[in-house]
Amino acid sequence: MNRWLLLTTLILLPTAGAANLTVFAASSLTDAFTEIGRTFDARTGHRTTFQFAGSQVLRTQLAAGARADVFASASDAQFTPLAGLLGPRAVLARNRLTVIAPRNNPKVQTVRDLAGAGVRLVLAAPNVPVGDYSRRMLGAVDRAGTYGPDFSRRALGNVVSEESNVRQVALKVSLNEADAAVVYASDVTPALKKTVRVVPLPSRFNQLADYPIGTLRASANGDAARAFVAFVTGREGQAILRRWGFLSP
Amino acid sequence: MNARPLPWAGALLGGLFAAFLLLPTLVLLTRGLGADFLPTLRSPAVLDALRVSLWTTMVTLVITVLTGTPLAYLLARRDFPGRALLDALLDLPVVLPPVVAGLGLLLTFGRSGLLGPGLELAGISLAFSPAAVVLAQLFTAAPFYLRAAKAGFAAVDRDAEAAALIDGAGPWRAFRFVTWPLAFPFLLEGLVLTWARALGEFGATILFAGSLQGQTRTVTLAIYSALDSDLGPALVLSAVMVVVAFSVLLTVRLLAARRGDGRPS
Structure with missing residues (x-):
């Protein structure tokens, strides 16, 4: 019985603790988010992968059912049409x-x-x-x-x-x-x-330019996704963004 | 041919794979040839893309024939030092990833490239021009013609040429009236393949020539840029490309049959 418990815990632990997070982000965020991702992963143990492209490309992919946990766009024009798929909107930078x-x-x-x-x-x-x-x-x-x-x-x-x-x-x-x-x-x-x-x-x-960010409702890693958004809009994330030439909202 | 019934597992796997290969094309055709086909086909974005593609690929074909034919003839008929090496290296663009070809073109013919300053002095500016589109197509597609033409010239019966020369034809007339007609089905097949490859060119073009409607935005680039906003033009152009690809296949099959090289048509 104890052995089963141990085995179950061992199997579940990695998935429960560390999530594989997929972040769709505007091309202009490439450098800042890569650094944020590294810091966030080191801090939380999650594994964050980014897909950088023009926001309009990411929006089309998400609308067509692409799986992601977080979407960061360079404009509301490519963000609000997806409002139905996304959680609450926050502005991450200007x-x-x-x-x-x-x-x-x-x-x-x-x-x-x-x-x-x-x-x-x-x-x-x-x-x-x-x-x-x-x-x-x-x-x-x-x-x-x-x-x-x-x-x-x-x-x-x-x-x-x-x-x-x-x-x-x-x-x-x-x-x-x-x-x-x-x-x-x-x-x-x-x-x-x-x-x-x-x-x-x-x-x-x-x-x-306002950069909106939101988690995807369909995300299987809701908690980790919200933690990522909180990190980006938090003190540390903002410091990294400012260092890469963005303005804080 | 074997008349025994196929093992069911083999038939199932083979059938699934065939469906996998055919289904996406069928979906493109049914989605693209829908009710909006004609109105979308007449939209400026689609017409411009078709015009740019048709125009640039035609120029590519003309340059390919004019420069590729003599080169193929030399490689097939003459022996010179380094011939085998040159022959092998000229196939390189066929296997090179197109985006790598684009980078190579950029670093060679771009303004800061190897030949850029010289071209600038001569008043030639290639970047973002239809000429850059043609260069990208030429680089990636012309080797297909080169290969076919080499095979064609190698397959021509040398006795027929010799007979023409003995009968008093000059070397040019022997080429024009004996070698060229005999090699022609090969050349045509190579030309069709080159055209198809040039039409499908994407990676080298978007890197080297940029993308501007009516100037450098070919069909493939237009499909890519339309994907971001309105799917309509992308679907229509994709359906057109499927039809073109089918016609190319049919032409190549017919040419192969006419060449009579024993392949079933």
């Missing part, structure tokens, strides 16, 4: 936009140059959160009238590629294939800084 250009390519010096003749601009596609924010930023420049009323039309005419996530956008500039691109401030990581420079973007044009 982000701003930034314009980047290759370090050894002087073509783009100011925001005005984005609409200059022959400039090769790369944006994310309109359904990618950062692509949506980028177009709103161009619209804000239009409304201010600083660079003429058709600024955004000319800038969008310079777009040579629409990428499916923000890291692909940044890659095109770091390879010097594009003259400029719009990404999040948090994407200008130490690794990227070696090859790109930041073009000043006046704050009155900038957009503030």
Whole structure:
């Protein structure tokens, strides 16, 4: 009898204590969440795996029945449509936009140059959160009238590629294939800084991105998933996010 | 052929596997060829993708024939130092993962690549242009033509060529009226396979050429980007690709039969 008890405990213990957690997260969270995952796992004994992609890709996959425990999106537009599948919404971080250009390519010096003749601009596609924010930023420049009323039309005419996530956008500039691109401030990581420079973007044009996070109702690891969300929104998670260039909500 | 009844376990396993191979294609066809097929087919995103794909693959085919034919002829007929090695290495793009091919192209022809500064000086900018799409397709697909053409030139009866030369035909006329027609079914089969591979190109294109509707967004790239929002165009384009793939298979079968190489058609 005692032997059975021991055996049962041995089999159940690992599953009861440590969960295998799957987190779907926006591409821009790649570095910060990888570090958060390592710290969280070390602290709790859970094993966290991430799938990073454009939020719109993750949203489509979740809507099609992909199994995950936590979803962190770069915009509400890709989060609220899944409200029925998700638990309560929390905001994990905020982000701003930034314009980047290759370090050894002087073509783009100011925001005005984005609409200059022959400039090769790369944006994310309109359904990618950062692509949506980028177009709103161009619209804000239009409304201010600083660079003429058709600024955004000319800038969008310079777009040579629409990428499916923000890291692909940044890659095109770091390879010097594009003259400029719009990404999040948090994407200008130490690794990227070696090859790109930041073009000043006046704050009155900038957009503030809210990152919603929630657990999936269908998750088999509800407790661990909620613990992860609590860790991300908690003191330690926020410190890591700030270190990677995010703003606390 | 064996007329004995199959063991039931073998029939079951084989049947399951055949169903696994066929079912996804059937699902794509039934979902894609639904009621919205024609309206979605006429949408700009779908038409642009078809136009970009058709246009770039045609250019790829023309370049493949113009440059691949002489190379295949040399490899099949002439002996030169390093021929065997070159022959083997030219098959490399066929087995290379496409995304690796894309990275290689980027590091060679990109602005910061090996040939980038030279191309820039010459005023040639490949990145994000339809030319980059063509290069990606050429790199990954042309070796299929090369292989088929080599086999074709090797299979041509040398006596027929010799007879033409004795009858007073010059080397060019002997090639044009004897070698070329005899090798033609091989060349055509290689061309069809190259076209199919070029049409399906994805990994190298998205890395090297980017993705912009009407410029560089081919059918496969359009399917990928449509998956994020509206499934409609993705389904319609996928159904079109299934039909195209079926036609390619049929053509290759017919060509093989016409070549009369003993394979059942």
